[in-house]
Amino acid sequence: MTVNIEYETEKELNIPYEEIINKVINEAADYAELPYEAELNVLLTDNESIHQINLETREMDRPTDVLSFPALEYNEPGDFSIISEDSYDFNPDTGELMLGDIVISVEKVIEQANAYGHSEERELGFLVAHSMLHLFGYDHMEEDERIVMEKKQEEILARCNILRG
Numbered sequence: 001m002t003v004n005i006e007y008e009t010e011k012e013l014n015i016p017y018e019e020i021i022n023k024v025i026n027e028a029a030d031y032a033e034l035p036y037e038a039e040l041n042v043l044l045t046d047n048e049s050i051h052q053i054n055l056e057t058r059e060m061d062r063p064t065d066v067l068s069f070p071a072l073e074y075n076e077p078g079d080f081s082i083i084s085e086d087s088y089d090f091n092p093d094t095g096e097l098m099l100g101d102i103v104i105s106v107e108k109v110i111e112q113a114n115a116y117g118h119s120e121e122r123e124l125g126f127l128v129a130h131s132m133l134h135l136f137g138y139d140h141m142e143e144d145e146r147i148v149m150e151k152k153q154e155e156i157l158a159r160c161n162i163l164r165g
Contacts, residue, residue: 001026002039002096009046011106015120017044020162024125027160028132031152032078036090036097040135042128043103050105065108066127071100074137077148102131118164125162129153 003022021042029038045053047063054060054067072089075082083089083097091098104127113123133149133156140146157163 001029001037002094004039004041005044006041007044008049009044009106011046011110013044013106013109013120013124015124017124020121020124021128023160024128024156024162025132028129028136028156031156031159032132032136033080034097034136035080036083036085037095038097038099039091039094040099041101043101044106045103047105047107050103050108053103063105063108065105065112066131067103068131068134069101069103070135070137071098072135072137077133077137077139079137099135102128102135104128104131122157122162122164125157125160126153129156132156 001022003025005018005021007017025040025042050065050067051061051063054062054064057067057069072083089097104124109120109123109127113120116123130149130153133152138145138149138152140149
């Protein structure tokens with residue numbers, strides 16, 4: 001798994017964020033039984049930048065905690081059988097499946113960890129797990145989808161030993 005992490009904010013996370021991100025991403029891929037080596041990009045930014053991205057891509061005029069940009073379209077969430085090994089979904093240089101991009105507001109990680117009374121590690125892990133499920137085609141627009149997605153997020157975090165509290 002190739003995870004390209006860019007840190008583009010002056011706001012500091014005083015946790016081993018690269019280790020946490022890689023751990024959750026790899027566990028999410030194992031959990032989802034991703035049958036390919038894959039690559040994705042993670043951008044850690046500030047509220048101002050994620051606000052601009054949110055406005056440009058979703059027409060939502062506010063900062064958010066995480067944005068997911070899946071590179072693949074699924075018939076069913078987590079159904080990797082739609083992927084053809086000779087498709088353009090693979091990086092021609094590395095042979096890895098291109099999953100997409102994740103953008104996380106470092107400021108929101110800190111704010112939400114404080115608001116929810118848990119660690120920054122937990123909040124960052126949660127946002128990465130949440131976003132990985134989006135990259136696998138899951139969504140939470142409908143109540144039944146939300147329930148499924150929340151259960152999967154918790155299972156991924158438990159497998160990483162990133163627990164509430």
